Amino acid sequence: MDLTKIIEGRREYFIPSPIVDGSIPRKVDDAFFNPHQKLNRDFSVLILRIYAKINKKLTLRICEPFGGVGVRTCRYAVEVPSEAIHYNDVNSDAIKVAHQNFSTLSKQDRNKISIYNKEFTDFLHSLYIDHPIMDFIDIDPYGSPIPFVSRSLKFVTLRGLLAFTATDLASLSGLYPRALYSKYGIGIFETRIGNVHELAARNLITGIQKIGLTQNQSVLPVFTVYYRHFIRTFLIRERGVDKVLDSTGFLHKCQKCNCIFHTSLKSKNVRCISCDSVQLRSIGPLYLGKLHDEMYLSYLKEEPHLMDLNGAKKIKKLINLINEENKLDIPWSFDVQNIAKDINEPIPPMNFIVKRIIDRGHKCYKTHFSGSCLKTNASYNDLCEIVKAGIE
C-alpha cells in the first residue's frame, strides 16, 4: 500500500495515498483515512480535554472501536490527558498503517495503546473482561452509528462521555423518510421545518437517546457540530429517563400561516399558536433541548490547545458561531433561503436581515449550520416582511 504523510495536531502521520488528490476515501479502499474529518478529530481532542477538566479527571481511559489508521488514537495519546487507549479496527490493512503511526510515538505514549483486530462486538466483548469501564467511547463508523449505540452505552462510566459520528445525512435530513423512521424512529411529515442540518443533528441525537431510554439512561448532548458531510455529537450518560423525556416533543409547521412551534410529548389536540389552525405538519418525537452545554462552550473558547491546531482560525470561527446559536433556546432555526423561495424574492445580505430583526426588538443569531440560517424569536411573517422589503 502506498503511504503518504499528513500533519495534524502539529505531528506527522502516515496515511494511505488518496486515489485522487483531495478525494473522499471509500469504504472499499485498502485502509480508510478521511482528511476531511480533521475537524472531527480536532474537536474530539478539544472536547476530551475539557471533559477531563470539568470532571477533574487527571487521566482518561479511552475506547476506540473504529480506529482506522490510528491517527485519532495517536492524537488521543499525545494531545489528551490519557492513561489507556484501546484501539481496534476490523481491517488488518488499517492496523498495519496504525502500527507505523504508533511506532513514531514516544515510548510513554506508545505504552498507553493496546491494539485489537476484531469486529466491533467481539472487540467490546473481549475488552469487557479486563477493562469493563471507560471514561470515553468514540464511535466513528461508516454511515449511521445507531447499530453500535446499545453496547457503547454499557461501556462508559456514569457521567462518562460518548461521541458518535454520522455520515448518512440523506437519511438524517429526512430526504428518505422511511430510512429516517427505520434507523432513528422519527416520523416525519414535514421536512422543511427550519434548517435541515439542525434537524438532522436533532434526529441523530434522538435516535441515540431512544436506545438510552430502553436501558433507563439519559444521554444528553454537550457539543454537536455539523461540517461538510458529517454530524458529530458528544453526549454524557446519566441514570434515569426523565431528563430526555422532559426535553422530547414535536416540531410543528402550520400549513396556513407557516408559523413554527413545538409541543411536549404529552400535548393533545394541538393547534397553531399563531392562527389556531389545526392544519399542521409535524415531526417527532424529537429532542428539543440545547445541542451544546454552556459550560463546555465557555471552556472551549478558552482552551489553550486550540492554538496548537493547524487551521485554528477556522475552528475558532465555528466555535464563535456555535456560541451564538446556543444563546437562544429554540429547537429550530429559519433558513432564509427557504423563506426567499417561498415568497419568490432575492435574499438580502445576512447582516442586513439580522440588523432588521434586532431593530424590531427580537433576538437573532447566526448559526454554524449554514450561512443562510438564523436562530431568532421573530416570526416567519417578520422574516418574510424583512426579506420582501430588501435593502431600500
Ligand SMILES: C[S@@+](CC[C@H](N)C(=O)[O-])C[C@H]1O[C@@H](n2cnc3c(N)ncnc32)[C@H](O)[C@@H]1O
Ligand atoms: C470512518 S473509519 C474510522 C476513521 C478513524 N476513526 C479516523 O478518525 O481516521 C471506519 C473504520 O471502521 C472500521 N470498521 C468498519 N466496520 C467495523 C466493525 N464492524 N468493527 C470494527 N471495525 C470496523 C473500518 O475498517 C474503518 O477503518
